[in-house]
Amino acid sequence: MLIHIILFKAHRNISRYLGKQLFKSILAISAILLSLFSLHIQAAELTVDVIDMAGLPVENAVVYAEPDNPVAMPQAAAMIEQRGKQFNPLVSVIQTGSDVTFPNFDSVRHHVYSFSPAKTFELKLYSGVPTSPIKFDKAGTVVLGCNIHDTMVAFIQVVDTPYFTKSNKLGKAVLRDLPNGGYTLKVWHYALAKEKEVVEKKLLVKESQPVVLQLSLKPFIIPARK
Amino acid sequence: MKLPFKSLQSRIVFLFLSLILAVQFFGFIAIWVSINTNARVAITEQLGVGEQVLRTVINRRGENLALSASILATDYGFRQAIASNDKETILSALENSGARIEADVNMLYNPDGVRQVVSGQLPETITDAPILKLIETTQVGGESFNIAVFSGVPYLLVAVPVRAPLTIAWIITGFEINDSWATRIQDVSRLEVSFVTKIIANHSATKPKWNLSSSTMSKLSGQEAISGIPNQWLQQATDTQSTVNQVFDNEISIQGRDYSSRYVELLNEGDQVLVAVLQRSISESLAPYFTLQLNLLVLTILGAFVFIAGSVLTAKRITKPLTELVNTAELLEKGDYSKPIVSNSTDEIGHLSRTFDRMREAVAEREQKISKLAYWDELTQLPNRAFFTDQLVKFSENYQENNQTFSVLMMDLDRFKHVNDVLGHSAADQLLAGVAERLKQSCKSELDVVARLGGDEFGIILANTHSQLALDVANRLQIALATPVALNDSFVDLSAGVGIANYPEHAKDIEVLLSRAEIAMYAAKNSSGSVAVYHSGLDVDNEENLSLVSEIKQAVEQNQLCLYVQPKIDFATGKLLAVEALVRWNHPERGLIFPDMFIPFAEQTGHIDKISYWMLTEAARYAAIWQKQGLDIPLAVNLSARDLIDMELPNKLKQILDVHQLLARSISLEITESSIMDDPERALDTVQRIAKMGIQLSIDDFGTGYSSLAYLKRLPVNELKIDRSFVMNIERDQSDVTIVKSTIELGHNLGLKVVAEGIENQKVWDILKLMGCDYGQGYFMSKPMAADKLFDWTTQWAAGPAIY
Incomplete structure (x- = not known):
């Protein structure tokens, strides 16, 4: 699934941008395909249902599992585009050290910034694709805004694990190919009642299993995304 | 309606005046009532406008405040300073912004509701609770400004979030609601404005009370204004919150003047109570109308005078002809019908006058007819006994004034009954008419009065006479009667007894005079003589004669x-x-x-x-x-x-x-x-x-x-x-000669x-011897x-x- 996403993303990148990006993507795909193949026999799948206190499914929850024994995994690049005076996607999850590019597809210019302690930066008024991506080398939550357009907001959850995903509209998040072992399953959502307290759950992965995680959310209105 | 006025004129004047005064009076009352009503309606409208102004001022101020705070909140540098927790920068930015809008409160709260930075001298009484509540309200999309009361001092507070893009802090700005607010609202609304807050003493046992925080009026008046606020507003339970914006109107007296008051509850949340009092002096509102009423009063008085003059003139116009009518009527009452009434007026009174005049003529004519009937004898065309008696009275009165004597002759025809029986009534009537005619001719003086007293009796008043003159007239009468009267081809001899009584010689009373003339007449008839002048001897009633009557019998008996x-x-x-x-x-x-x-x-x-x-x-x-x-x-x-x-x-x-x-x-x-x-x-x-x-x-x-x-x-x-009456004058009177001669011949022819x-x-x-x-x-x-x-x-x- 993840591969597909990445591939998809890569395809999209390839189809739209040529040059260095194309080459990097091909390399990345090859590496992922190789690793998946070698670990396939001992891997398990973790299906997580994210619900709120009322039992309703929660979308855009970042679900990630931190292995008790850290493994070194190559970081994947990510992209948050600005289109229609919106950041897209609203919520991104990346591994620590990943680069994120902020291509602007609007005719107007944007001034992307973050005052978040995990990554403070600003991309002063620009259009098109900035010259260099921003590297997020510290785990934590980064809130993105645009100094020109107050309503633009996006979240990047920077995690120290390669096992992460987001819940879909049904609140489902599936972590695949988890090697057996002990994990700390964590869920973050931008509307968490207690912003800084990530929901955690210790668990031992031996085989595929369903997990239900319940979140306490506060009312949180994302401007112009209702 | 029974009015105590005798004259029509004063009644008309009184009526007119009463009417105009009544109309004016009721008009005055109606105007007064309407002025009062209108003034109060106007005051109520004014209070309504004042309330709108009040709310608008608060909203506008709140919005302005919010706007200026949000300018600060969106400043990138300011946000950066907050994100980087650069307190000095934050403070200076707050101070700068606060000074620009002259805010009394300028603070920064973090999203967790903790006061981070305070600009300037913050009033000591400020507490967090109302601020956090405001933040909470603003957070969920409510008004970003609100009123809060700190120790009896009201503030207008604004909470503006600082977003990056999520809320990273709250800017809290505020104004004290003070006298300048009240003055500002007064300038627009022309109302007295006071702000009243609730004070709760430290001891929970003491009751909460009102506190005048600011007012356009003096402190004393402001305190009195407070008395009109409903008590229940003060005792509102802490948990009732939805009753904000209660409005209450009443009228209260402040320093002896009546005020229409409107109490507007701007805030009522537990201890936090702010009431705006809007007031308008009723007497001030009525003041312009007083001039109007004064003018009206002057007009009323002038109008009344004009009315009095008008009604007096009208009344005179009505009563003058009436007075003339009354005068004429009084003349009519006295029997004077001679004065005509002239009226050219075409109105009812003129009509009355003309009708009255016609009545006057008709009455005069009728009275003449009636008095003629009453005093006139149709048969003889002579006055009757009543007229005769009236005339006697007048003659006697004339004697009193002019000392003019007069005589009464009374005459009765001899054998009239016989004529009546033999020749019939018609002939008798002709006879009487003939006699009357002769009598009239015998009395030459116009002053003399000849009347038929009844039956065959006639009376004559001779003016200015004495006994001898009266006798002469009586003899003349006898001569006049001596010629026989022709009746139906036959001749009737007339003779009459005539009695004479003189005034005042024989009687001073008219009745007595008449009766004495009558006595004399009977005496004349009884004796062979045809004329007799009254003397006491004739009078049966005379004392002397009475004794004679009683003595006659004795005279015969005693020889x-x-x-x-x-x-x-x-x-x-x-x-x-x-x-x-x-x-x-x-x-x-x-x-x-x-x-x-x-x-x-x-x-x-x-x-x-x-x-x-x-x-x-x-x-x-x-x-x-x-x-x-x-x-x-x-x-x-x-x-x-x-x-x-x-x-x-x-x-x-x-x-x-x-x-x-x-x-x-x-x-x-x-x-x-x-x-x-x-x-x-x-x-x-x-x-x-x-x-x-x-x-x-x-x-x-x-x-x-x-x-x-x-x-x-x-x-x-x-x-x-x-x-002997024929014989005595035989030497002088040829007719007597004829009578005597004829009589002698008659007697002889009859063998007498x-x-x-x-x-x-x-x-x-x-002569007699010669006559045989x-x-x-x-x-x-x-x-x-x-x-x-x-x-x-x-x-x-x-x-x-x-x-x-």
Whole structure:
């Protein structure tokens, strides 16, 4: 699934941008395909249902599992585009050290910034694709805004694990190919009642299993995304 | 409505004035009520506008405040400073922004509601709770500004989030709601504005109370304004929150002036209570209307004066013709119909005046007719008795003023009843009209009044007369009446008795005067004379006469009467042929009384028969005496009407003759025509029986009564005696000559002897002798003498010179 996403993303990148990006993507795909193949026999799948206190499914929850024994995994690049005076996607999850590019597809210019302690930066008024991506080398939550357009907001959850995903509209998040072992399953959502307290759950992965995680959310209105 | 006014004028004025005053009064009240109502409505509207202004000012201020705070909140550097927790930068930015808008409160809160940075000198009383509540409200999209009260001081607070892009902090800015706010609202709304907050003492036992935080009024007035706030607003339970914006109106008195007040609850959350008091002085609102009312009052008074003047004029216009009508009506009441009413006015009063004038004419005409009927005798065309009496009163009044005497003549026709019976009413009426005409002609003076007093009785008032003049007029009347009146081809002889009474000689009272004239008239009728002037002797009611009446009987019984005789002389021989027996009363106290004085009363009182009897007896006695002396002459005794109806008279006569052994011819009887007329049948019967006895009869006073030849023919008389009234004037009056001559011829033709009475001189004697009159009687030959003296007189007479 993840591969597909990445591939998809890569395809999209390839189809739209040529040059260095194309080459990097091909390399990345090859590496992922190789690793998946070698670990396939001992891997398990973790299906997580994210619900709120009322039992309703929660979308855009970042679900990630931190292995008790850290493994070194190559970081994947990510992209948050600005289109229609919106950041897209609203919520991104990346591994620590990943680069994120902020291509602007609007005719107007944007001034992307973050005052978040995990990554403070600003991309002063620009259009098109900035010259260099921003590297997020510290785990934590980064809130993105645009100094020109107050309503633009996006979240990047920077995690120290390669096992992460987001819940879909049904609140489902599936972590695949988890090697057996002990994990700390964590869920973050931008509307968490207690912003800084990530929901955690210790668990031992031996085989595929369903997990239900319940979140306490506060009312949180994302401007112009209702 | 009964008004205490007598005159129409004051009533009209009063009515008009009352009406205008009532209208003005009610108008005044209506205007006053409407002014009050309008003023209050206007005040209420003003209060409503004031409330709007108040709310607008608060909202506008809040919005402005929020706007300026949000300018700061969106500043990138400011946000960066907050993100990097650069407190110094944050503070300076806050100070800068706060100074720009002159905020009293300037703070920064973190999203967790913790106060981070405070700019300037923050009032000590500020607490977090209301601020956090505001943040919370703002966070969920509510108003970003709110009012908060800290220790009785109200503030307008604004909370603006600082976003990056999520909220990283809150800017809190605030203004104290103070006098400048109140003044500002007052400037726009023209209302008194006060802000009142609630104060809770530290001790929970003491009750909460109101606190005047700011006001456009003095502190004292502001405190009084507080008293109008509903108490329940103060005692609102902490948990009731949804009652904000309560509004309450009332009127309260502040420093003695009434204010319309509106209390607007701007905040009521537990201890946090802010009430805005908007007030408008009612008297101030009414002040402009007072001028209006003053003007109206002046107009009312002026109007009333104009009305008074107008109504007085109107009333005068109405009452002036009325007053004239009243004056005329008063004249009418007095009987003066002469003053016409002139009115050219076309209104109702003019109509009334003209109608009244027509009435005046109609009444005058009718009164004339009525008074004519009342005072007029249609038959004779003479005034009647009523008019006559009225005139007498006027004459008597005239005497009082001018001392002018007057006489009353009363006249009664003789034998009128007989004419009426024989010739009929119609002829009698013609006769009366004829008499009236003659009377009118006889009275030449215009002042004289001739009236018909009733029946055949007439009255005349002679102005300015005395006895002699009156007598002359009476004689003239007799002459005027002497000509016979022609009725239906026959002629009727007229005669009348006339009585005269003079004013004031005979009576000063009109009634008495009339009655005395009447007495005189009857006296004239009874005596052979046709005119009599009243004298006391005629009056039955006279005291003197009354005693005579009572003494007549006594006179007969006590033989106080004595017999007088007057000789009848034969014209041919100059010898005594007979005597007429006359009576005298030798009254023991009064001396000799003539028959005129008592015979009429004797006739009225019924003693006449005794006198007649006495006369007959005495006559018989003297006849007997004289026969013995050789004097054989008959005595003629007068009989009255009463004697003639005495059926026993013939027997009594026979008895008397027998007593003295006398022949029937020794006594003769004289009767008047009128004595027969009272009861002609019985009288005739008596007379005929007497005549059969051989007693001679003669008609006395011939010519004065109604000489009905028809009766005369039937009477068995032997002799006619011509009344002396004809004889006395025979030398001067040719008509008397004719009458006497005719009478003599008549008598002779009927086979009667004719006697003339009243011969007073030789000339008359000669005329009568020439006329062939048979016998004469009068002073010329002899006055009446006592019967005793007759014998001596005969000797004298025989010895005297011959008169023939």
